[in-house]
Amino acid sequence: METPREDRLAADLQALRPTPRPEFAAELDQRAAAGFPRRTHWRWTPFERLRAIRPHKLLIPAGGFAVLAIAIATAVTMSSENNDSANLAVLQPGEEIQKSNQATPSTDQGRSGSASAEYSNVVPMASSAAGSSAAGVEYEESTRAAHGPATLAAEPNPDRRSVERSAELVLAAAPGDVGDDSAKVFEAVHAHDGIVMSSSTREGKPGEAAARFELLIPSAQLGGALAALSAIDEVRTRHEATDDITAPTVATGELLHDSQARIDSLLAQLEGAESESEREAVEAELAQERRHRAVLRGQLQHLERRADYSRVLVRIETGGAEAPSEGGTWGVGDALDDAGKILAVAAAVTVVALAILGPIALIALLAWLTQRAWVRRERRRVLS
Amino acid sequence: MEQALVAEATDAPRTADIAFERLYRSSRDDVYAYVASLLRDALAAEEVTAAAFERAYRKRNRFDPERGEPRAWLFGIARNAALDELRRRGRQAELTAEPADAETFGGHGDDHSERRLVVSEALERLEPGERELIALKFFAGLENREIARVLGIGESNAGTKLHRAMTKLREACDGNA
Numbered sequence: 001m002e003t004p005r006e007d008r009l010a011a012d013l014q015a016l017r018p019t020p021r022p023e024f025a026a027e028l029d030q031r032a033a034a035g036f037p038r039r040t041h042w043r044w045t046p047f048e049r050l051r052a053i054r055p056h057k058l059l060i061p062a063g064g065f066a067v068l069a070i071a072i073a074t075a076v077t078m079s080s081e082n083n084d085s086a087n088l089a090v091l092q093p094g095e096e097i098q099k100s101n102q103a104t105p106s107t108d109q110g111r112s113g114s115a116s117a118e119y120s121n122v123v124p125m126a127s128s129a130a131g132s133s134a135a136g137v138e139y140e141e142s143t144r145a146a147h148g149p150a151t152l153a154a155e156p157n158p159d160r161r162s163v164e165r166s167a168e169l170v171l172a173a174a175p176g177d178v179g180d181d182s183a184k185v186f187e188a189v190h191a192h193d194g195i196v197m198s199s200s201t202r203e204g205k206p207g208e209a210a211a212r213f214e215l216l217i218p219s220a221q222l223g224g225a226l227a228a229l230s231a232i233d234e235v236r237t238r239h240e241a242t243d244d245i246t247a248p249t250v251a252t253g254e255l256l257h258d259s260q261a262r263i264d265s266l267l268a269q270l271e272g273a274e275s276e277s278e279r280e281a282v283e284a285e286l287a288q289e290r291r292h293r294a295v296l297r298g299q300l301q302h303l304e305r306r307a308d309y310s311r312v313l314v315r316i317e318t319g320g321a322e323a324p325s326e327g328g329t330w331g332v333g334d335a336l337d338d339a340g341k342i343l344a345v346a347a348a349v350t351v352v353a354l355a356i357l358g359p360i361a362l363i364a365l366l367a368w369l370t371q372r373a374w375v376r377r378e379r380r381r382v383l384s
Numbered sequence: 385m386e387q388a389l390v391a392e393a394t395d396a397p398r399t400a401d402i403a404f405e406r407l408y409r410s411s412r413d414d415v416y417a418y419v420a421s422l423l424r425d426a427l428a429a430e431e432v433t434a435a436a437f438e439r440a441y442r443k444r445n446r447f448d449p450e451r452g453e454p455r456a457w458l459f460g461i462a463r464n465a466a467l468d469e470l471r472r473r474g475r476q477a478e479l480t481a482e483p484a485d486a487e488t489f490g491g492h493g494d495d496h497s498e499r500r501l502v503v504s505e506a507l508e509r510l511e512p513g514e515r516e517l518i519a520l521k522f523f524a525g526l527e528n529r530e531i532a533r534v535l536g537i538g539e540s541n542a543g544t545k546l547h548r549a550m551t552k553l554r555e556a557c558d559g560n561a
Contacts (some may be wrong), residue, residue, distance in 0.1 A: 012499055018429070
């Protein structure tokens with residue numbers, strides 16, 4: 001029960017109550033009737049502006065952003081997967097090439113075999129070290145007279161790049177097509193003046209039936225040969241690599257040139273030898289230098305062969321997820337496989353997206369909570 | 385009555401608009417009075433009042449009647465907007481709308497205006513929080529439970545604080561007289 005004195009104080013307080021200007025009240029009424037349209041001059045913070053946007057208006061840009069993010073993540077994932085498979089392909093041919101190099105036909109090393117024979121037929125070798133060392137002074141002189149030192153040295157031109165190329169091609173075939181595909185590989189190789197270094201073909205069930213070819217293709221025809229090989233069946237992977245061997249080629253050529261100059265000098269000494277002992281000493285040194293030259297020449301020829309002929313490994317595989325079914329038709333199994341892959345990719349993308357967005361969302365939540373607590377604290381401080 | 389209005393507001397957008405319209409009509413001058421008493425600046429009070437209604441309108445569908453009365457909810461928004469404005473200005477809260485003098489309250493020699501000037505000066509000497517309580521009670525016309533909801537304190541606590549503020553105000557008035 002309030003006393004008259006309290007009533008009077010309350011009445012005085014209510015009389016002190018601020019009242020809005022009629023103009024402002026009218027303007028606010030109009031704004032209320034119009035549904036409070038947004039005013040551009042109101043000093044809202046960006047956070048307030050963001051909060052003021054209705055959720056359904058945020059859905060479209062947020063959805064678009066999410067789709068874009070997933071598309072980018074998918075592209076990145078697919079790209080990285082391709083790179084991984086390419087890297088694997090690089091390693092495998094590298095190993096094969098190393099093995100093949102060991103088996104490279106080289107008369108210098110005295111290797112033999114059918115591949116060597118074929119190679120030698122295509123790439124006529126220069127006279128062997130043994131042969132040249134057995135030749136006498138007269139041979140050297142006649143060679144010089146016929147070709148001159150420049151021809152004999154066969155120096156590579158430093159301005160011309162010497163590039164070794166290699167390639168690996170994996171074809172997917174139905175088990176029944178392995179034989180036909182193998183025959184087509186031979187046809188393609190011969191059509192491009194290539195050499196089959198080795199080949200193996202195995203018939204059998206899907207996954208067992210396979211074929212493998214180690215080829216040498218003239219580098220000038222590598223593009224056409226790969227195109228022909230790729231057209232044989234479905235290409236599962238294809239990888240090409242290059243290696244610049246200009247530096248060792250030029251260096252070996254220079255060493256060969258020096259060796260030839262040394263031999264020329266020794267031959268001049270031999271002609272001028274006056275005693276038997278001096279002649280024998282010069283001949284011994286000459287023989288040693290000739291052996292050295294033969295080694296260098298062999299090395300240079302080997303480098304030149306590497307540049308002139310490209311190594312190509314072709315594998316025909318059957319079975320596996322990507323092998324085409326008999327007749328090349330696309331069946332229910334393929335559809336299920338594709339669906340599984342798509343789901344796996346989608347799951348991976350989702351996991352990646354969550355891994356990225358999770359911490360960001362957590363940071364945003366913490367920032368929001370901190371900002372909210374700070375604002376509340378500041379509001380309390382205003383009145384304290 | 386207002387509770388029922390806002391309960392309708394959650395049913396459908398159109399009903400919410402009607403309920404908000406009623407809330408606006410019943411609270412416009414009260415919100416302005418409260419905000420003006422906090423800011424002590426008529427122009428800023430107009431700006432903040434408009435912003436408060438705008439924010440409340442945007443949030444009208446998110447109002448939860450179970451968490452309090454609609455007027456308390458509206459005054460909570462107005463209070464935050466006013467305090468944010470004060471923070472931006474870096475000024476201390478002032479509860480009186482204008483520097484009071486005898487002319488403001490009815491001219492020279494009038495007994496009522498003399499007494500109101502004394503009350504106004506007594507208000508100036510109160511703590512900002514106490515002045516806000518009095519503004520919520522007498523300028524905005526809120527019930528104690530609504531004041532408690534606006535300030536985020538218990539209803540009995542709000543009543544006690546209000547009683548203390550009024551006692552101090554009365555003592556200050558007696559000291560001025």
